[in-house]
Amino acid sequence: MARTPLLAGNWKMNLNHVEATGLVQQLAWTLKDFRYDKTKSEAAVIVPFTDLRSVQSIIEGDDLPLTWGAQDVSVHESGAYTGEISAGMLAKLNCSYVVVGHSERREYHGETDALIGEKAKVVFAAGMTPIICCGEVLEIRKAGTHVAHVLSQVAECLAPLTAEQVGAAVIAYEPVWAIGTGEVATPEDAQEVCGAIRGYVAQAFGAQAAESVRIQYGGSVKSTNVVEIMAQPDVDGALVGGASLVADEFAKIVMYYVGA
Numbered sequence: 001m002a003r004t005p006l007l008a009g010n011w012k013m014n015l016n017h018v019e020a021t022g023l024v025q026q027l028a029w030t031l032k033d034f035r036y037d038k039t040k041s042e043a044a045v046i047v048p049f050t051d052l053r054s055v056q057s058i059i060e061g062d063d064l065p066l067t068w069g070a071q072d073v074s075v076h077e078s079g080a081y082t083g084e085i086s087a088g089m090l091a092k093l094n095c096s097y098v099v100v101g102h103s104e105r106r107e108y109h110g111e112t113d114a115l116i117g118e119k120a121k122v123v124f125a126a127g128m129t130p131i132i133c134c135g136e137v138l139e140i141r142k143a144g145t146h147v148a149h150v151l152s153q154v155a156e157c158l159a160p161l162t163a164e165q166v167g168a169a170v171i172a173y174e175p176v177w178a179i180g181t182g183e184v185a186t187p188e189d190a191q192e193v194c195g196a197i198r199g200y201v202a203q204a205f206g207a208q209a210a211e212s213v214r215i216q217y218g219g220s221v222k223s224t225n226v227v228e229i230m231a232q233p234d235v236d237g238a239l240v241g242g243a244s245l246v247a248d249e250f251a252k253i254v255m256y257y258v259g260a
């Protein structure tokens with residue numbers, strides 16, 4: 001079964017709902033101008049919570065070829081958790097995706113692999129797909145233990161999930177040293193880790209899950225490097241930060257297949 005590549009723009013804490021509407025419209029117009037073919041790749045925008053309703057309305061209202069999602073979720077269903085957003089609330093906004101365990105949440109909010117696994121589980125329970133993030137910091141890369149490190153993150157994050165859920169999940173490998181730094185992992189670096197993740201999924205959850213799980217690379221992806229990254233056999237997409245805030249640039253990334 002062929003995996004549809006997923007090019008997802010993680011806007012992080014950028015753009016209010018008015019600006020979000022503008023960028024989504026611009027992106028849709030640019031994709032139309034470029035003759036985007038949504039059977040070749042899937043384009044998603046992962047936006048701040050306050051943008052979700054506006055983004056949903058414009059994409060659904062104008063039938064734009066985009067999916068959308070959130071950047072985090074609470075593990076709790078409802079109740080006295082001031083400031084948190086539940087999976088049920090996100091599902092009600094027709095989110096397809098929820099990013100869990102981004103390195104910025106691990107670093108600034110102390111999120112652990114166990115918590116991230118629980119978040120992935122509640123995302124599935126609400127009928128959405130988690131984009132489960134993993135990746136090593138520079139010291140670990142320098143020590144040469146990055147593959148073992150990432151596989152241990154993946155093992156714990158996937159532990160609460162069934163084989164069927166793992167097969168439907170998205171895993172984003174984002175080496176922390178390549179995020180927002182302009183420092184890109186080489187296509188071979190990306191393949192080394194993404195291939196190892198798929199190997200782990202095969203061993204722990206079976207061949208079918210390994211065949212269908214989508215594995216993204218993230219970290220300074222741009223229109224100028226996306227083609228060679230996407231050419232790697234175990235890379236099924238990209239999680240894009242900075243470059244997803246520019247319509248023309250993100251449209252080129254989504255349409256990487258033109259240059260392939």
Ligand code: 13P
Nearest residue numbers: 010179180219220241242
């Ligand atoms: P940049 O593309 O800005 O390096 O960000 C990557 C990222 O963290 C996406 O989640």
